[in-house]
Amino acid sequence: MEGAPGVFDIIGPVMVGPSSSHTAGAVRLGRMTRAILGDTPKKATIGLHGSYARTFLGHGTDRAIAAGLLGFDTDDERIRDALSIAKAQGIQLEFSLIDLGEVHPNSALITAEDAGQNAVTVLGSSVGGGEVVIREIDGFDVEITGHYPTLLVLHTDRPGVVAAVTSLLAKHSINIASMRVSRRRKGETALMVIEVDQSLPADLVTAVQSLHDVVSVRNISAF
Amino acid sequence: MIGIFQLWEQGGPCGDAFMVVREDVISVSRLAERAVASRSRISDIVLHDEALRSERRPDQLRSEMARNLEVMRQAVARGLEGAPRTVSGLVGGDARRIEEARRGGRLIGGEVLDLAIARAVAVAEVNASMGRVVAAPTAGSCGVLPGVLLTVAEKVYSEEGYTRARAGEGHAGEEGLEDALIAALFTAAGVGMAIAARASISGAEGGCQAEIGSAACMAAAAATELAGGTPNQVCHAGAIALKGLLGLVCDPVAGLVEVPCVKRNATAAAVAIAAVDMALAGVKSVIPIDEVIAAMGAVGRMLPCELRETAQGGLAATPTGRSIARRMGGASPGG
Numbered sequence: 001m002e003g004a005p006g007v008f009d010i011i012g013p014v015m016v017g018p019s020s021s022h023t024a025g026a027v028r029l030g031r032m033t034r035a036i037l038g039d040t041p042k043k044a045t046i047g048l049h050g051s052y053a054r055t056f057l058g059h060g061t062d063r064a065i066a067a068g069l070l071g072f073d074t075d076d077e078r079i080r081d082a083l084s085i086a087k088a089q090g091i092q093l094e095f096s097l098i099d100l101g102e103v104h105p106n107s108a109l110i111t112a113e114d115a116g117q118n119a120v121t122v123l124g125s126s127v128g129g130g131e132v133v134i135r136e137i138d139g140f141d142v143e144i145t146g147h148y149p150t151l152l153v154l155h156t157d158r159p160g161v162v163a164a165v166t167s168l169l170a171k172h173s174i175n176i177a178s179m180r181v182s183r184r185r186k187g188e189t190a191l192m193v194i195e196v197d198q199s200l201p202a203d204l205v206t207a208v209q210s211l212h213d214v215v216s217v218r219n220i221s222a223f
Numbered sequence: 224m225i226g227i228f229q230l231w232e233q234g235g236p237c238g239d240a241f242m243v244v245r246e247d248v249i250s251v252s253r254l255a256e257r258a259v260a261s262r263s264r265i266s267d268i269v270l271h272d273e274a275l276r277s278e279r280r281p282d283q284l285r286s287e288m289a290r291n292l293e294v295m296r297q298a299v300a301r302g303l304e305g306a307p308r309t310v311s312g313l314v315g316g317d318a319r320r321i322e323e324a325r326r327g328g329r330l331i332g333g334e335v336l337d338l339a340i341a342r343a344v345a346v347a348e349v350n351a352s353m354g355r356v357v358a359a360p361t362a363g364s365c366g367v368l369p370g371v372l373l374t375v376a377e378k379v380y381s382e383e384g385y386t387r388a389r390a391g392e393g394h395a396g397e398e399g400l401e402d403a404l405i406a407a408l409f410t411a412a413g414v415g416m417a418i419a420a421r422a423s424i425s426g427a428e429g430g431c432q433a434e435i436g437s438a439a440c441m442a443a444a445a446a447t448e449l450a451g452g453t454p455n456q457v458c459h460a461g462a463i464a465l466k467g468l469l470g471l472v473c474d475p476v477a478g479l480v481e482v483p484c485v486k487r488n489a490t491a492a493a494v495a496i497a498a499v500d501m502a503l504a505g506v507k508s509v510i511p512i513d514e515v516i517a518a519m520g521a522v523g524r525m526l527p528c529e530l531r532e533t534a535q536g537g538l539a540a541t542p543t544g545r546s547i548a549r550r551m552g553g554a555s556p557g558g
Contacts, residue, residue, distance in 0.1 A: 004248070007273045008287060010360045010415035010424070010441075011408050014294050017350030017362045018309075018480035024362075048556055051478070055534075055551075058311045058479035060353050062556035080353040083557060095557035128425065 013130065014075045021106050022052065022059035025126025027079060028223070030068015032134055032146055033110045033122045035220040041069055041112035042091060047098035050105035052126075062095050065108060069093075073223075074130065103135070140182040140191040144220070148177050148195035152218040153208060157183050157190040161213045165192060168211075172204045189215060242521040244513055248420035251444070251461060251512045254413055255454035265444075265454050266406035269413035288405045291357045295346065295369035298356050302345020306352045311551055313481045315352055318345035335378050336496055340489040343370030347488040351481050360415045360424040360437055363480045366488030367438035368411055368445070371495045375446040376404050403449055411445035414461055414512075421513065422520030426473035427532040429523025431487065436468035436519060439491040440512075443498040452503055460495075460502035462512040467494040469515075470522055472530035474537025477548040483538055 015024045034040065046065055048056050056062050060080065067082035069091070078085060086093055100107055104125035113119040123136035134144040137152070144150055151169075155161045162181060169176060175197040183190035200219050209217045251265075258265045274281045303322045308315035321341040324330050330337045347366035350356045356365040380400040398406070415424065418437045423429035444461035452460065468491060476482040508515065529536030538544050 005416055005419045006277055007269065007284065007409060007412040007416070008291075010412045010419065011288065011291055011368075012357055012359075014291060014355060014357050015362060016353055016355050017365070018353065020358060020362050023353070046556075055478040056556050057551055057554045058309065058477060058481065060310070062558075063353075066557075075355055077353075077355055093557055095555070097556065128427075 009129075015130065016075055016077060016079045019059045020130040021126045021128055022055060022061050023064045023079070024074040024130035025106065025128075025132050026052070026059075026061045026064035026108070027068040027072065027074045028130065028132045028146060029108055029110065029122075029124040029126060029134075030065040031071065031073075031223065032068070032124060032132065032144065032220070033112050033120065034069050034071055036122055036134075036137060036152065036218055037112045037114055037118060037120045038218055039114040039118070040071065040089075040091070042115045043093075044069055044091070044110060044112040045094045045096070047096050047100070047109040049098055049100040049103065049107040049109070052106050052108055053097040065110065066093055069110075069112065104133075107135075137191065139184055142180065142182060142191065142193050144193060144195070146220070146223055148197065149199045149222050150220040151192070151194040151196065151200060151205070151208070152220065153192040153194070154215040154217075155190055155192060155211075156213040156215065157187050158213050161190075161211070162192060164211050165194070165208055165214075168204060168207050169194070169196065172201060174198050174200065174204070242517050244517045245421055249413070249417045251414055251417045251458055251516070254417075255458050258454040264406065264410070264448055265413055265457055266409040266448060269409040269416075270406075273409070273412075284409075285402075285405055288408050289401070292401075292404055292408060294355060294357050295359075296373065298346045298349045298354060298365075299342045299369055299373060300345075301354060302347075302349045303341060306345070306348035306354065309351045309353075309479075309481055311477065311479055311481060311547070313476070313479070313547065314485045315348055317485070318342070318348050332493075335374055336493060339370045339374040339492045339496055341370075342373060343367055343488040343492040344485060346370065347485040351479075351485055359411070360419070360441065361426070361434045363426065363484045364434040364438035364488060364491070366485075367435065367442050367491045367495065368408070370488065370492040371442040371446050371499075372404060372407055372411075372449065375449050375496075375499065376400050376407070379403075379450050407445040407449040410448045410457065411441035414441045414444045417513070418516050418519070421516045423523055429520065430471060430526045430531050431473040432465075432468050432471040432519055433523055434473070435484075435487045435491045436465050436471055438488075439468055439495040439498070440465035440516075442492065443495040443502070446495065446499045447502050450499060450503055452499075456502040456505075458512045459506065459508045460498045462508035462510060462515045463501055463506070464495045464498035465512075465515050465519060466508065466510070467498065469519055472526060472537050473532045474530060474539045474544075475532065475534055476539050476544040477551045478532075478534040478539070479551075482544075482547075
């Protein structure tokens with residue numbers, strides 16, 4: 001919730017219960033992971049941490065994450081049956097209880113693979129009222145809330161790449177709300193996370209993708 | 224005055240809990256003053272302010288609220304038919320049980336109270352069984368508003384008026400049941416916004432009083448407006464309801480939104496209806512509503528963490544509560 005709550009933060013949201021943090025938030029973690037992967041996963045391993053590990057059964061946290069990976073929204077009544085729906089679609093899901101150390105008590109570590117070569121590992125936390133924060137993508141430190149359309153750009157850590165991407169955004173009159181570049185080691189790959197105010201047109205995403213030194217791009221719409 | 228805060232009590236030896244009545248945030252009393260001054264209702268003021276704040280037209284806001292109301296109605300209907308039992312097997316089917324007993328004339332509470340209780344349990348059971356609800360203000364307390372408001376609205380509006388309103392034939396100057404319910408939800412939202420700003424609507428922060436207590440406060444205020452109460456009576460009803468649930472702890476068995484949460488939706492609905500009746504009769508809350516809300520926030524800060532949604536105290540710590548938690552603890556995810 002950004003700023004003071006409005007009318008529909010109090011009478012709302014419409015959601016599938018029982019818990020905004022353990023059910024609705026878990027759906028959103030699954031949805032974010034799916035969006036970062038860029039496709040419905042063929043396979044996923046999900047580690048539940050802290051309160052997620054202790055109370056997943058009664059809150060349906062495992063079903064909620066599965067529902068998110070399938071692309072369901074937080075008010076979709078199929079959440080209850082998401083595990084069997086995933087199975088019917090041939091999606092292989094493996095759950096475990098893990099200890100991620102000093103992270104928020106409602107956290108999950110999700111590794112998702114598509115039918116091809118793509119795989120992504122996402123660490124996310126459900127921080128209350130259905131709000132989530134993605135903390136890590138493939139070991140890169142990030143902070144993604146899903147409140148804004150977000151562009152993820154994996155690129156070679158070289159001078160000029162950031163400028164090339166931001167000038168493309170400027171050319172399309174896209175305003176940047178926040179931006180963060182994170183790298184694991186100097187000169188290797190780096191991850192740009194750009195939250196913007198307007199939705200990102202497909203041709204802009206294609207243009208970023210075709211930039212020299214850009215490895216891959218993901219466009220995550222706000223939800 | 225100390226800055227924007229008016230501190231009138233500092234919590235001495237029992238810790239640093241203190242009470243503040245903030246001057247800079249939404250106030251229920253102030254909403255009522257504005258409603259009286261403009262000869263309108265609190266719901267009109269809340270709608271007006273939200274339109275300014277969100278830069279949306281009032282009719283768009285009403286339509287969105289109408290959709291929420293429809294979800295509330297669907298949840299009531301599903302719960303009364305008999306919500307499926309939850310994974311834990313702890314809750315499910317009680318709303319149907321109450322409704323059957325009510326229809327069979329076996330209950331003693333009277334039409335409004337018994338129907339409100341059945342509906343409140345119905346929605347809370349639908350939530351617990353992973354059905355669709357409107358968080359109001361939270362998922363755990365989602366049964367109170369539909370239980371109280373739908374029932375009070377039907378009582379207030381005659382069967383004839385109800386049918387006319389549903390058919391869209393309401394006469395000019397005469398608001399139909401549907402519009403009155405939507406308006407009442409804006410009043411509830413205004414009260415809830417004040418509680419969120421001045422205290423809390425989170426069980427982890429303020430205990431169950433912050434969730435179920437807030438829902439009862441919002442429901443009592445909104446139902447009083449629905450029943451034709453004055454803006455001041457709306458304030459008294461909200462204050463009386465919240466006072467009745469002040470100090471209620473959040474102690475969910477096995478950490479689930481089931482025991483005691485589902486039944487507390489019904490008992491809170493009953494508290495709200497008692498508060499509405501008192502306010503409509505002209506009974507006044509000695510402590511003004513904004514101060515009651517601040518007191519709720521202060522009590523929440525004094526509650527030990529065992530009694531704030533951690534499932535370590537209260538009912539969760541009883542032998543039965545612990546044994547249920549142990550039984551639930553053996554399961555594996557994805558099964």
